[in-house]
Amino acid sequence: MPSTELPTRAAIEMAIAHGITPDRCEVLQNSSTLVLRLTETLVARVVQDVDGPRQGTEWFARENAIAQHLTEHGAPVIPLHPGMPPGPHEHLGFPMNFWEFVTRVDAEPDPREIGRTLRECHHTMSGFAKPLPHLAIITESLAILQDRDLFPTDTQQMLRDHLTHSLAVLSRYPQQPLHGDAHLGNLMNTTRGLLWTDWEDTFSGPVEWDVASIIWNAQILDEDHATVRAICDAYCEAGGTIDARALGQCLIGRAAVVTAWYPILYPNPNVERQMKLRRRIEWLRCQSAV
Numbered sequence: 001m002p003s004t005e006l007p008t009r010a011a012i013e014m015a016i017a018h019g020i021t022p023d024r025c026e027v028l029q030n031s032s033t034l035v036l037r038l039t040e041t042l043v044a045r046v047v048q049d050v051d052g053p054r055q056g057t058e059w060f061a062r063e064n065a066i067a068q069h070l071t072e073h074g075a076p077v078i079p080l081h082p083g084m085p086p087g088p089h090e091h092l093g094f095p096m097n098f099w100e101f102v103t104r105v106d107a108e109p110d111p112r113e114i115g116r117t118l119r120e121c122h123h124t125m126s127g128f129a130k131p132l133p134h135l136a137i138i139t140e141s142l143a144i145l146q147d148r149d150l151f152p153t154d155t156q157q158m159l160r161d162h163l164t165h166s167l168a169v170l171s172r173y174p175q176q177p178l179h180g181d182a183h184l185g186n187l188m189n190t191t192r193g194l195l196w197t198d199w200e201d202t203f204s205g206p207v208e209w210d211v212a213s214i215i216w217n218a219q220i221l222d223e224d225h226a227t228v229r230a231i232c233d234a235y236c237e238a239g240g241t242i243d244a245r246a247l248g249q250c251l252i253g254r255a256a257v258v259t260a261w262y263p264i265l266y267p268n269p270n271v272e273r274q275m276k277l278r279r280r281i282e283w284l285r286c287q288s289a290v
Helices: 003-015 060-070 111-125 134-147 155-168 206-219 225-237 244-265 270-284
Strands: 026-030 033-037 044-047 089-091 094-100 187-190 192-197
Touching: 003 033, 003 089, 003 094, 026 089, 026 134, 060 089, 060 094, 060 111, 111 192, 111 225, 134 155, 134 244, 155 244, 155 270, 206 225, 206 270, 244 270
Parallel strands: none
Antiparallel strands: 026 033, 033 044, 044 094, 089 094, 187 192
């Protein structure tokens, strides 16, 4: 892992430039994104992988805009820090943004609350007026597979086929702003309740994409059908609708996207991650892309 010294300095200097003096430097996450707690309430997210597939601050600007909209309308999200301009910011070559610190609780999230809060976010995002790129994570994943040889030839082609088919099929369904990467790692159980975070993948697509993202592991890897039913039932009871065919295609598209990104996000995967990657690829081989 590269040294965090320079991105840490960039975040500290950016905070000071806006009148906030950091009194700590607690590393909450150190991966392609460095997450630092700089004061009791201020958290910085700094992109360390500046040479990765995402360049510049355009995607950060979308994340900030959707997060600000959700916060202003009282949605269950971790808010941007009110003491900093929303940005996005860039200093010493590192894009970054700043968030409120929230206190995590150890309890597992209630599946029904997962479905309810996701629907609440979707309802709020439906009023977001700024245009978002259409099914962006799929087109981005296709571009990655076009530019990089990440898998054996047959696997690479299978992923391209699934992504191309998903793009065509999902374009036929109603589109609205989405989280884009709505897995459990981007949902925190906090003293304020369940809060969604990490909106950098936000794009326009069918709501079933986010539903598929949150249920994929439970449905495919764990076969935990009770949890899947609870999430989906609560989502619908809160006013949402889930099209079964769209959801099925989103499960396939989501698996293909996660697989395509795996070598980038996890260049040295542990045994558990290697197992999950194999299972996704095996599952995808059994799904039709015609």
